[in-house]
Amino acid sequence: MTRGVGSMQDTFEKVIKHDELFHEEVLPRLKKLEEVQEEFRVEIGKITASQTSLELTVMKDGQQTRDLLGRFVDHYFGTDDKKLVLKEKVTLKQLSLRAKIALGFIGVLGGSGGILAGVAAVIEILKN
Structure with missing residues (x-):
């Protein structure tokens, strides 16, 4: 091939x-x-x-x-x-009656929780 x-x-x-x-x-x-x-x-x-x-x-x-x-x-x-x-308890005890009442009325005017603050102020007045 x-x-x-x-x-x-x-x-x-x-x-x-x-x-x-x-x-x-x-x-x-x-x-x-x-x-x-x-x-x-x-x-x-x-x-x-x-x-x-x-x-x-x-x-x-x-x-x-x-x-x-x-x-x-x-x-x-x-x-x-x-x-x-x-501190809060001591401060509240040291406040005078007038200051507590004033705080209560301011709280009433302030709105939420104001009714409770007003009731607390009335109770403080009745205590003394």
Whole structure:
């Protein structure tokens, strides 16, 4: 059989060379890429699990911090409320009868809670 340009023999030889090149060069590289890709998948899974764990830890710590600060604020303002009530009681006791009556009428004119203030003023007048 004569060899000419584009003969079947040339085509078969090219196919065989490409097949060898594919098996020797391309397939090993492809296998390495797939291995690296699998390693990345495993690492991404680990990172995702760590992130979830970290989120839970931060949420628990945040809740504990909020609880602690809530108790602190309640304690602090509870103490301040007691001081304010004591100051208010002392101030009302120190007021004269006229001042109490004046406060009562001002409260009546002031609107909400004014009726109660008026009743309180009348009670103060009747006490003395």
